[in-house]
Structure formats: structure tokens, C-alpha cells
Amino acid sequence: MVLLSVRDDMAMRALGARLAGACLPGAIIYLVGELGAGKSTLARGFLRALGHEGSVRSPTYTLVEPYELPAGQIYHLDLYRLADPEELEFLGLRDWLTDNAILLVEWPQRGAGVLPAADVIVTIAYDGTARHVTVMAVSEKGRQIAVALAE
Ligand SMILES: Nc1ncnc2c1ncn2[C@@H]1O[C@H](COP(=O)(O)OP(=O)(O)OP(=O)(O)O)[C@@H](O)[C@H]1O
Numbered sequence: 001m002v003l004l005s006v007r008d009d010m011a012m013r014a015l016g017a018r019l020a021g022a023c024l025p026g027a028i029i030y031l032v033g034e035l036g037a038g039k040s041t042l043a044r045g046f047l048r049a050l051g052h053e054g055s056v057r058s059p060t061y062t063l064v065e066p067y068e069l070p071a072g073q074i075y076h077l078d079l080y081r082l083a084d085p086e087e088l089e090f091l092g093l094r095d096w097l098t099d100n101a102i103l104l105v106e107w108p109q110r111g112a113g114v115l116p117a118a119d120v121i122v123t124i125a126y127d128g129t130a131r132h133v134t135v136m137a138v139s140e141k142g143r144q145i146a147v148a149l150a151e
């Protein structure tokens with residue numbers, strides 16, 4: 001487990017970029033934290049680091065934003081407004097899992113029971129500007145990612 005203090009928005013994007021550099025194909029990354037914790041900010045840094053040049057929209061209403069990048073397919077999910085975990089099937093969950101895509105999932109709790117287990121769980125806690133981030137590996141793939149992240 002990696003524990004970090006992330007002092008501002010820019011540092012959160014930098015952490016996202018570092019995580020992207022350590023990430024592996026097919027990795028499922030849960031981003032956990034309250035509204036405004038910095039989950040989308042981290043995702044922004046992650047996507048930019050892998051070559052996405054446009055803006056990174058928060059998938060608040062679409063629930064999912066797909067990105068086709070040189071590093072592979074990435075799906076950025078925000079399940080805050082998911083009414084029922086079963087909806088994930090209709091959104092295309094099965095396809096995302098077959099193309100070895102990386103999944104970045106905000107509000108993964110809302111998909112419980114249908115969303116596959118995470119490899120890495122990033123938890124962001126805050127009071128004030130600084131964020132306390134823990135990166136926890138919860139699978140063998142996650143462990144490899146955490147090791148690469150710590151290097
Ligand atoms: N240390 C920090 N890390 C990340 N964001 C920070 C930090 N300090 C301030 N911020 C600000 O907090 C906000 C975080 O917003 P963000 O959209 O990333 O949150 P979120 O966790 O995705 O929320 P939601 O659950 O609504 O999707 C941004 O406005 C960002 O600039």
C-alpha cells in the first residue's frame with residue numbers, strides 16, 4: 001500500500017500520470033472518495049499521460065467516456081448516477097472487459113455485484129486543499145502496478 005499527500009490539483013494530475021506509467025493492460029482501477037475529492041482530476045492526468053490531447057469530460061451523465069489511445073483502450077466511468085448495477089451490461093461492460101482495456105471507475109460502489117473486482121483501489125480523503133491518497137493493490141496485477149508506481 002502506498003500512502004501519499006497530494007497538495008493541489010496539479011499534483012493530483014501528476015499522480016494520475018505516474019499511475020498511468022505504472023499501469024498494465026486490462027487493469028481495473030477504482031477511484032474512491034467523496035464528491036470533489038479529486039477522482040476526475042487524477043483521471044485527467046492519467047489520460048493526458050497516455051497521449052489524450054483533448055479535454056477530459058467528467059462522465060457524470062454519460063456514465064462512461066471511451067478513449068482510444070496508443071497505449072490501448074481506456075474507459076473512464078463515473079457510476080454516481082447509475083440507478084442499478086445491472087445497467088452496466090447495457091452500457092457495454094462485457095465489451096470493455098474483452099478488449100483488454102483499462103478501466104478507471106469513479107463511484108465503483110454503485111456497480112457492486114456487476115462491476116468486476118479491482119486490481120488497484122485509489123482512495124482519496126480530504127479536509128481542505130491537501131488530499132490524502134492511498135493506493136492499494138488487491139490482485140497480482142495490482143501488486144505489479146503498485147511496485148512499478150513505487151519505483
Ligand atoms: N489536492 C487536490 N487534488 C485534487 N483536486 C484538488 C486538490 N485541491 C483542490 N482540488 C480541486 O478539487 C476539485 C476536485 O474535483 P474532481 O472533479 O476531480 O472531483 P471528483 O472526485 O471527480 O468528484 P465527483 O465525485 O463529483 O466526480 C477540483 O476543482 C480541483 O481543482
Ligand SMILES: [Mg+2]
Binds near residue numbers: 040041058078106
Ligand atoms: Mg469525478
